[in-house]
Amino acid sequence: MAGGINRSRVEEMASSSSAVNGDGERRGVSRPGEKLQGEALLSIRGLSVKFPTEAGTVHAAVDVSLDIRREETLALVGETGCGKSVVAASVLQLLPSYAEVKGEIFFGGRDLLGLGEREMARVRGREISMIFQNPSLSLNPVYTIGHQVAESALIGGRASPAGARSMADSILSRLGLAGRGGMYPFQLSGGMNQRAMIAAAGVAGPRLIIADEPTKGLDQELVWEVCREIDIIKDLNRSSMLLITHDLEVARRTADRLAVMYAGEVVETGPVADVLERPRHPYSLALLKSLPGQGFHPIPGSSPSAVRRPPGCLFHPRCSWAEPGCRSGPPPLRSDGRRWWRCWERC
Numbered sequence: 001m002a003g004g005i006n007r008s009r010v011e012e013m014a015s016s017s018s019a020v021n022g023d024g025e026r027r028g029v030s031r032p033g034e035k036l037q038g039e040a041l042l043s044i045r046g047l048s049v050k051f052p053t054e055a056g057t058v059h060a061a062v063d064v065s066l067d068i069r070r071e072e073t074l075a076l077v078g079e080t081g082c083g084k085s086v087v088a089a090s091v092l093q094l095l096p097s098y099a100e101v102k103g104e105i106f107f108g109g110r111d112l113l114g115l116g117e118r119e120m121a122r123v124r125g126r127e128i129s130m131i132f133q134n135p136s137l138s139l140n141p142v143y144t145i146g147h148q149v150a151e152s153a154l155i156g157g158r159a160s161p162a163g164a165r166s167m168a169d170s171i172l173s174r175l176g177l178a179g180r181g182g183m184y185p186f187q188l189s190g191g192m193n194q195r196a197m198i199a200a201a202g203v204a205g206p207r208l209i210i211a212d213e214p215t216k217g218l219d220q221e222l223v224w225e226v227c228r229e230i231d232i233i234k235d236l237n238r239s240s241m242l243l244i245t246h247d248l249e250v251a252r253r254t255a256d257r258l259a260v261m262y263a264g265e266v267v268e269t270g271p272v273a274d275v276l277e278r279p280r281h282p283y284s285l286a287l288l289k290s291l292p293g294q295g296f297h298p299i300p301g302s303s304p305s306a307v308r309r310p311p312g313c314l315f316h317p318r319c320s321w322a323e324p325g326c327r328s329g330p331p332p333l334r335s336d337g338r339r340w341w342r343c344w345e346r347c
């Protein structure tokens with residue numbers, strides 16, 4: 001078994017008997033100009049994902065580099081199709097077999113892209129868990145929620161069946177579902193099922209939680225409820241989180257740092273308040289201005305095709321600061337010490 005799993009507080013609460021493991025993380029290699037404060041739990045370096053299709057090669061992720069430190073939440077934002085889910089699927093090796101993947105994804109010192117399916121199966125659920133958008137797709141209608149959360153604890157591999165049941169009870173009550181473990185999904189409200197799914201993602205003490213659009217399509221009230229619930233399991237386990245969202249307000253309230261993707265590339269990354277208050281990249285600024293609360297100025301034009309990409313800066317056809325030089329080649333990486341962005345001109 002790979003080392004480095006921290007004993008979770010959920011497990012402590014349920015007084016299971018497993019041993020505390022050591023901690024074998026390596027310091028992430030920082031991007032030029034990017035200062036890493038604290039160690040990275042996850043370091044993605046130069047990730048590129050291509051899909052050969054009949055229409056041509058889809059460039060879904062292009063030279064993506066990101067770090068997530070311990071206990072940190074990184075929000076990944078950007079328009080539909082920009083590559084957010086492909087990055088998440090790369091971390092868990094859930095891409096289809098025909099995907100062409102290059103780069104490195106260091107997690108606790110190991111390059112996940114070098115792991116075989118058996119090793120990866122041990123990472124999924126146990127060290128990295130995933131929260132999806134729709135509980136009805138993640139929960140099985142024929143089992144009680146208590147059973148399903150306990151199953152997730154067993155997949156975690158650090159509990160006996162009795163221990164798993166008590167871990168499930170404890171996390172369900174922490175999420176306001178005390179005494180409901182014996183109920184089936186159809187007996188519970190949508191919000192309660194969402195909580196059961198979040199409990200299942202948190203019960204095995206993951207070091208990293210990946211949440212892909214967990215609040216998409218929910219009423220505003222439920223959005224904040226889900227954010228609070230995710231925070232509860234994150235705090236219980238002292239996990240890090242990769243949060244994929246369209247909702248910049250969810251990112252502002254939940255994340256420590258923000259990465260903005262455009263057409264497969266990360267164009268800006270930095271502390272969430274800095275990026276949202278003083279965006280450096282013209283696309284980050286345009287994205288903010290397109291929000292209803294910020295004047296609702298839609299970004300002119302549309303994202304480039306993932307197959308036929310424009311020369312130079314990918315955003316130049318839609319950028320109000322674009323100059324002829326922006327077509328000349330990929331923009332340089334700029335940094336002010338706290339964050340970095342890719343742009344020819346604007347600072």
Ligand SMILES: Nc1ncnc2c1ncn2[C@@H]1O[C@H](COP(=O)(O)OP(=O)(O)OP(=O)(O)O)[C@@H](O)[C@H]1O
Nearest residue numbers: 051058060079080081082083084085086087096306
């Ligand atoms: N299996 C696949 N085969 C071919 N192309 C794919 C495949 N999966 C994703 N893509 C393409 O890769 C690009 C990135 O897709 P991805 O799902 O990561 O976007 P996203 O940012 O998560 O979008 P959304 O916000 O709509 O979920 C898109 O152009 C998409 O069409």
Ligand code: NI
Nearest residue numbers: 084085086212
């Ligand atoms: Ni997606």
